[in-house]
Amino acid sequence: MDADAPLLAVDNLTITLPAGRGRTVDIVENVSFRLDGAEIMGLVGESGSGKSMSALAIMGLIDAPGARIAGSIRFRGRELIGLDRRALRALRGAEIAMIFQDPMTALTPVHTVGWQIDEQLRAHQPLSRAGARARTVELLGEMGVPDPRRAADRYPHQLSGGLRQRAMIAMALSCNPSLLIADEPTTALDVTVQAQILDLLRRLRQDFGSSILLITHDMGVVAETCDRTTVLYSGNVAEHGPTDALFRQPAHPYTAALLDSIPPLRGTRPRRLPSIPGAPPAPSARPPGCPFQPRCAYGHVACETRPSLLPIGAQQVACVLPAEGRALPPRAVLSA
């Protein structure tokens, strides 16, 4: 392990899947990002942009026949691509944990949540049954589950959606992972419960120094929760940077247009919403140049070559405009 290496460094990650008749399709192309200790990074994009596939690749959980993963995923400096199953499984239990939109992906309906967390604990630490249960109850309490002793004796279906999500997070955190990957953890929840879970994630970072890779399609969730943000579009990084800078002045026309198309909750109500024409391309029909070009208001000849990520201030952007010395895309709706 390399003490100076970032906690997680993903470089030029490309995920290729077979697409029938001997053809292949790149679901994710040359995606790079890093995550430091005690940091929450948002991986944001619309459906099909490659968010979940990237997360599954980090977890070593892509087992589709014929899938090819290229590039590099280093965890504390150690390469994960090509690591054998046993080593990966050990890492997953202890160092990297994942939570999902649907808690039933991680919990089984046939045992109480307490039993499931106990088992997880005992698999990685030498604990007695009673010792494990004490720790489980403590964990559930830390996750904001009221009356955790009783909740531990419940089956998942006996808990509300918000409590199930908390139980899954408790299980994921049972072995103090240094990296938590959260894939749309609040998408199925109501806003008032979502607010509770996002509070919890922020607290984990603050109190336990956990690092979180937060995958979401919701720009509001990112703005409120993440220190840094990576925007994906059609399997490629469109831009990344500190959340503050990125929301104040998006550098990629896609990010700007996406933010503009969200109806504002306050301030003046636009007569029409600025919208992006068309729809994202299927991975098999992605243009060879900038993937956003067919929908971009600024598209021109130079965009027919795939732009690489270039720094602009604290951000990095895969767009030709800044390199051409052109102004960043203006926002259509002035925030109040």
Added chain:
Amino acid sequence: MSALLETRTLSKHYRIGSALRGYRTLRAVDGISLQVERGEVLGLVGESGCGKSTLGRCMLRLTEITAGEILFDGRDISRASDKRLRPLRPRMQMVFQDSYASLNPRRRVGDLIAEPLRIHTHADGARRGEAEIAERLGELSHLVGLPQSALQRYPHEFSGGQRQRINIARALALSPDLVVADEPVSALDVSIQAQIVNLFMDLQESLGLTYVFVAHDLSVVRQIATRVAVMYLGAVVEIGPADTVLHSPAHPYTAALISAVPEPSVGVTTRRITLSGDVPSPVSPPSGCRFHTRCPSAQALCSMTAPALQDMGDGREAACHFPLLT
């Protein structure tokens, strides 16, 4: 002139459970009285399970109601038979969230949109001829922004946004007065959602439509609705002009709901009102005010007496003993 649609202490209860474990009553909609005026867009908001969809389906009498009344254009349709409802059906249509489930995959888009035109006759009983149907199809596809070529293709060839255009065209085929749209943009990606919200707004304006627009996303509702009704556990807790309700909520639940929405901008500092716990079950709603178990303003009175909707003096009504003053 009377409201286009009115509900009077409308209730829809479901019997759930089994003979073995006993039956219980689930109060999905519990005594709702409201009016939908001609040409307005009434947004229905509230969290999962609060009864938005059930209310929407009751309004169009797509389901039997348990108690209360529904008046459509002044006529009592609360218990009207299918036969008596039939001539009114063309005037009230529904658009659903799942753009795929509502479209038969084996039929061409043109046939799907034309289906209501073939099923329903003109008001005088005359059937529509193929030439008339073809002309109407042309109008409809233009109206919703579908290319003519789309009519020959099948639903699976379209993206979610385009499929929702197909559903909208179908709902508009018979020139309805009232459209109840149940989460029609919730399944769409943001960049597509804006296109469809704009389409709903354009159509409402150009055709003078009346909408009941169900959505859990407050910012979408603010964009499209003229009035908003906020629901909690089967009841309306606040109703009034969209700007009034969403900018200066009177009901503590509305305030908490708004404050919980994560906003896609940095630098706005809003006070988050964190509600503890989850929404109680509609099988056993709390006594008194349904919201008292989670309400930050609750006092002793709240668990004993249920507050009725009261006029707040600014065109909005709220059901709270201690409404928030602005």
